[in-house]
Amino acid sequence: MKKEFRLMKGNEALAEAAIRAGCDAYFGYPITPQSEVLEYLSGEAAKRTGMVVLQAESEIASINMVYGAAGTGKRVMTSSSSPGMSLMQEGISYIACGELPCLLVNVQRGGPGLGTIQPGQADYLQAVKGGGHGDYKVITLAPSTVQEMVDFVGEGFELAYKYRNPVLILTDGALGQMMEKVLLPELRPRKTEFEPWGSTGKTPDRERNVIYTLSLQPDVMEQWNQRLQAKYRIIEENETRCELIDCEDADYILVAYGLVARICQKAAHIARDKGIKVGVFRPITVYPYPYAELNKIADKVKGFMTVEMNAGQMLEDVRLAVNGKKPIEFYGRQGGMIPSPEDIFHKLEEKIIGELV
Amino acid sequence: MTEEIIIAGFGGQGVLSMGQILCYGGVIEDKEVTFMPSYGPEMRGGTANCIAIVSDEKISSPILTKFDTVIALNQPSLDKFEHTLKPGGLLIYEASTIINPPKRTDIDILPIEASNEAAKMKNIKIMNMIVLGAVLKKKPIISLESAILALQKVLPERYHHLIPLNKEAIEKGMELAEKASVTA
Numbered sequence: 001m002k003k004e005f006r007l008m009k010g011n012e013a014l015a016e017a018a019i020r021a022g023c024d025a026y027f028g029y030p031i032t033p034q035s036e037v038l039e040y041l042s043g044e045a046a047k048r049t050g051m052v053v054l055q056a057e058s059e060i061a062s063i064n065m066v067y068g069a070a071g072t073g074k075r076v077m078t079s080s081s082s083p084g085m086s087l088m089q090e091g092i093s094y095i096a097c098g099e100l101p102c103l104l105v106n107v108q109r110g111g112p113g114l115g116t117i118q119p120g121q122a123d124y125l126q127a128v129k130g131g132g133h134g135d136y137k138v139i140t141l142a143p144s145t146v147q148e149m150v151d152f153v154g155e156g157f158e159l160a161y162k163y164r165n166p167v168l169i170l171t172d173g174a175l176g177q178m179m180e181k182v183l184l185p186e187l188r189p190r191k192t193e194f195e196p197w198g199s200t201g202k203t204p205d206r207e208r209n210v211i212y213t214l215s216l217q218p219d220v221m222e223q224w225n226q227r228l229q230a231k232y233r234i235i236e237e238n239e240t241r242c243e244l245i246d247c248e249d250a251d252y253i254l255v256a257y258g259l260v261a262r263i264c265q266k267a268a269h270i271a272r273d274k275g276i277k278v279g280v281f282r283p284i285t286v287y288p289y290p291y292a293e294l295n296k297i298a299d300k301v302k303g304f305m306t307v308e309m310n311a312g313q314m315l316e317d318v319r320l321a322v323n324g325k326k327p328i329e330f331y332g333r334q335g336g337m338i339p340s341p342e343d344i345f346h347k348l349e350e351k352i353i354g355e356l357v
Numbered sequence: 358m359t360e361e362i363i364i365a366g367f368g369g370q371g372v373l374s375m376g377q378i379l380c381y382g383g384v385i386e387d388k389e390v391t392f393m394p395s396y397g398p399e400m401r402g403g404t405a406n407c408i409a410i411v412s413d414e415k416i417s418s419p420i421l422t423k424f425d426t427v428i429a430l431n432q433p434s435l436d437k438f439e440h441t442l443k444p445g446g447l448l449i450y451e452a453s454t455i456i457n458p459p460k461r462t463d464i465d466i467l468p469i470e471a472s473n474e475a476a477k478m479k480n481i482k483i484m485n486m487i488v489l490g491a492v493l494k495k496k497p498i499i500s501l502e503s504a505i506l507a508l509q510k511v512l513p514e515r516y517h518h519l520i521p522l523n524k525e526a527i528e529k530g531m532e533l534a535e536k537a538s539v540t541a
Contacts, residue, residue, distance in 0.1 A: 179392035266418035
């Protein structure tokens, strides 16, 4: 059978992928530029699979509904954009502590404050270094195409259940709004089996499953933390993903994630047309971060430039990875502005190549 | 082949649907496509624009500053995007309403009186399809057949009875472009 490609908007493709991933429930609250997720699901999902789609009274309510529903072992998700995501951080900390699986989506816009409705990447540190209180980690996937917006929904749920941990798709307003060719997965049935840990009512053959995040005994709470940390080390060992584009012979490397990684590819083409060998390093998971892979490249190249739609957040991870081996420069736009391929090439010439020849 | 196009005009002129038809046509022809609309405040009652990329290869940046084809449906759009055309590129503009024509001499310029023609065809809304026809005549980015199939995908079903009229408009645009190139 010939595979059917469709032209879909990032947010709608993600919503369709959620239905097809057998998602049991979505709880959300509208905010530009991700409102199409809730809109799309409201129209189609309940009829097609019986999935629960609920517009909560706020983002705080949404994430706590996710917390409750995830506690039953069901496949649940929410999505929002930057200011809404900030409101959810307390709930995410509880979900991570309770070791519950769920899928979160942040279609980032420019900040801080209410900021702008145009795309941004300034929630990077919030996503990968914590966001809420306490020592916890959220597995964070950064799509760069509409197809990846689809693929990471299914993969995100897999990872969430594999590690009983929240998974975040960290994308931006441009990817949410743009349309590209997508191949959708087959419809997967909704989850009917119960998880042995799920809080679904006591049956005579087992003890009660209680999900809680509080311990007043510090030694117990420390052990709990150690268990979480051990899990994060396993995740770091096994789930790190990145894409290397034309890096084999490159003298200079642009490091970027998501949409910006694609703009950097065009900048690298411009450079190569002028005889300058430039490659692109794209982290696909931003937690866990591909430190080792980036460190390895540092041996072979002259320098790096990190490009982001923020003031230099992932830059901190690039510095940790490169560990002083080679110079690293930064170019960023903020407030909803998107760097162009030409801007990136000129900055690379000015900041790195100019310095090193 | 990679064709990088910007389409710009007032909201309501069918700027976004033109871009979507080009991209859906590309999907039908197994090409790679990216459609990037402006979704900011300008879309909410002012100028609208979109970038459409149709390529045989994987598409890198959806954000562009230079284009192979510029389609301008009003004066502010022409003024804003004329300089973004690559040398040798194609500039098509809606000539019934644009008073100050483009000034560059290093590009291929095609004025199309699409609004006047659409009025003659008794439906001003098909103006964009006349322009699309002219584009496809000058640059066969997608075939006429693919454009018609794409219309079925892009138009909501309640408008499907208008597809024959849209097809006629595309053909009208093709005819106008052909005439223009003969006289030029």
